[in-house]
Structure formats: structure tokens, C-alpha cells
Amino acid sequence: MGNFKFLDFGIIDVIDIILVALLLYYVYKLVKGTVAINIFIGIVIVTLIWQLTKALDMLLLSNILGAFISVGVIALIVVFQQEIRKFLLMIGSTNFASRGGGIAKRLRFLKENQLVTETDVDAIVNACAKMAKTRTGVLLVIERNNKLDFLRNTGDMMNAEVNQPILESIFFKNSPLHDGAALIAGNYVVATRVILPVSNSRTIPSRFGLRHRAAVGISEKTDALVLVVSEETGQVSYVKDGEFMLFSDMEELALTLKKDLA
């Protein structure tokens, strides 16, 4: 019976399993669509085999796998440094720092079933719609809980209240500011010509170039929302958590943005 001690189940074991499942789910969400997903799946398989060999008392194999896994922790930190960074950012800024203020913010801005946000979403969406018609390339990053100060230094600081003409003049083809991304925090354009990290994700269709890859890149690393207008097709895309959404209905886009910013 000694061999089947692991079958004794208590409430703590159930909680333990649920927490590990949650942890695995969030790690999976972080690495989904990146090359790290294959490494993650490999680690899960090796760990399962290791646990199985331990349970079956296969000493030699379990010792070899155990040694491999303990050394592998250092390799993991190197391989997953981007994901670990995003995970810590998520824990540090999304959950604790903003929750208290979040409820007050929601109450303050939720009027008669209308979502009112600090950021002038209508000005942003109208500007994108107009620039889509004129095939003007746009890359707009909207800050949420994760601070994007590390990006501001890559471009030029600005402090202009968000409105449609300002956005149109930033991305106007002959404007010296049109290259790179513009960064919005609150209701201010805080930087232009910002260089974003480019995503290596293999799920991005090859017809999308660097502008779109940069949009996915920053949304994978932070909780920022990104709007892209393609210079080639005039297509408006909304990027969140590394996922692309193509929008042709601007009212629907405005509503989605307001919900995500509320």
C-alpha cells in the first residue's frame, strides 16, 4: 500500500492542484503564439514523466530527470525572460495597484449605461477612420495599467491633448512625426516616433509587415491597447494581448475600446 500513498487525497491537495492548473493556464496564455510555447509544452511533458517515474519508484530515470529539471530552472529564466517580465508586470501593476482606483473610476465614468472614458475614444476612432480612407499608416498605443515609460525614451516626448486634428497631423505622411508609434496616456499624446518591440509570433499572417508586428509585440509584453491603420490596405486593426481584431464598423471599434478602457 506504501506505493499508493499518493492516492490519499485531502482538501489541501485539491487546492494545490487547482492553483497549479491556474498557474499553468496563465503561463500558457503568456507564451501562446510565441516560440516559447514549444519549450513550455516540452517542460510540461518532461515534468509529467518525471513525476510518473517517481511515483513508480523508477530510481535511475527519476534521478536523471530530476537533475535535468533542477538545472533547467536557470535555462528557464533565460528562455522565458520576456514572459517572466510580463508576468511580474501583470501582478505588480494590473491587480494590486489599480484595483482600488478601478472601482471608483468605473462609478465615476459609468453614466446612464454609457461608457465614458478618460481618453477621448471617439476622437481616436474618428481620426483612424479618416486616415484609413486616405491610406495613412497609423500606429497608436494606448496605455492602460502597465506604465509605458520605458517606451517614451525611444521617441520624442509630447504633451498634447488627444483630439482628431492632432492625431491626423502626427500621422500625416509629410509630417516629421509620422514614423513609428504615437503613445497615448490618459487623454494625452505623450510621445511620438516611438520604437516598439517587434513580435516574433508565427501566428501573424505574412501579409502583415513590421507595423503590425510591432503592434502585436507591445501588446504581448504589456496590457496596452494598439490601433493600426494599414498604409497598404486602409484596414483598421485593434490589437490586445497579442491578438488581432480587424474592424470595419467604427462604432463597434469605439465601443470595444471604451469597454477595454473603462
Ligand SMILES: Nc1ncnc2c1ncn2[C@@H]1O[C@H](COP(=O)(O)OP(=O)(O)OP(=O)(O)O)[C@@H](O)[C@H]1O
Ligand atoms: N518597431 C517599430 N516600432 C514602431 N513603428 C514601427 C516599427 N516597425 C515599423 N514601424 C512603422 O511601420 C512602418 C513600416 O511598416 P511596414 O510597411 O513594414 O508595415 P506593415 O505592417 O506592412 O504596414 P502597412 O500595411 O501600413 O504597410 C514604418 O515606417 C514605421 O513607421
